[in-house]
Amino acid sequence: MLTAHKIKILQSLDKKKFRQKYNLFLVEGNKTIKEIPTSKYKIDEIYSVNPAELSIGNLVATEISSTDLKKISFLQHPKDSVAVCALKEELLVEETGVQLILDGIQDPGNLGTIIRLADWFGISQIICSEDTADFYNPKVIQASMGSFLRVNIVYQDLEKYLSINSHPIIGTDMDGANFYNFEFPSQFNLVLGNEGNGIRPEIEDLLTDKITIPRFGKSQSTESLNVSMAAGIILGQIFGQK
Template identity: 75%
Template sequence: MLTAHKIKILQSLDRKKFRQKYNLFLVEGNKTIKEIPHSPYQIMELYSVNPQEINHIFKDTTQVSATELKKISFLQHPKDSVAVCKLPEEAAPTEVPIEIILDGIQDPGNLGTIIRLADWFGIEQIRCSIDTADVYNPKVIQASMGSFLRVKVVYEDIADYLGNTNNPVLGTDMEGENIYTYNFPERFSLVLGNEGNGIRPEIESLLTQKITIPRFGRSQATESLNVSMATGIVLGEIFSAKA
């Protein structure tokens, strides 16, 4: 039963401290929820306006009205179901050929989109600085469109990691080698910086190569690209050479 107390708890999960307190986060929409059983994540509770569509996912699905669903949803226009999932144990990073390193990405939508791009291009792991947006933020989950189920996201001291890796460390910058002429190595880390400030100086000092997306337009009104847009362009060029 969806009690007032339960609604209050679920509504609080938009904040990291409450996600950690209750060890829970929300996933919305049948399309993504149906993928959860094939992932490391565990559904604890499931609320749906049409439980018959999703009973095979979780036997104890609770039917709710559209009004009740809206109370526990973080969407302006709630979808069909909301799954309450258990926060997993923090995954240990692994060695992968190409990985994305995020230095202080603050916007949850950007993080979710980057996770989705990583999934699309087959990048299995993203390492994030401790101050990067939380992967279990509802806006990240929504923007990833289910890709958070397949891409490992870990948080750590990225300066310590980059200072000890043997792989080349590439970083996006307004001044760097043209991505369309640069010969990308087989293994490397790709660093992307904060939306407003870019890559921190202490991280920039660890780069082995700066790369840039050249501007072809004549207008100077656009000063820079959104970090998730830049990620998509760079990954597209990296994998076009591998195709």
């Protein structure tokens, strides 16, 4: 039964402090929920308007009304089900190939899209600065379209982490080399900076190379590319070389 107290707890999970307090986050939609059992995440409860459509092992979904679904959903147009999942411990894994480094990405939509891109290109790990948006944010989870289940995401002190990293550190910069002509190594860190300020100076000092996406259009009204858009273009070029 979905009690008023439970509804209040689930509604509070849109804020990081309450996700950490209860050690819970929400995943919405049958398609993504069905993928959770094959990941490292654990489902605590499922609430669904049609439990018959969602059978996951021994876990039985609790039937709720569409009105209650709207109360606990963070979507403007709620889907069929909501799963309540436990947060997992952050663990660094051995890096292979390309590793993304996110320096101060603030927009949840951008973060979710970058996670989805990493999954698409087979990138297994993303290292985030401590001030990057929380990937358990409902908007990030939704934008990632389930890709957060397959990409390891860890928050670190980037300056400390990169200063002891032995692989090339390549960052985006307006004054960098044309990335279409750049020969990417087989294993490296790709740093993407904050939406408005780019890569912070102390991280920029650690870069071994700088790259940029050249502008071909003549219009000067577009000052820069959205960070997730830039990530997609760069990753397409990187993996197109392989």
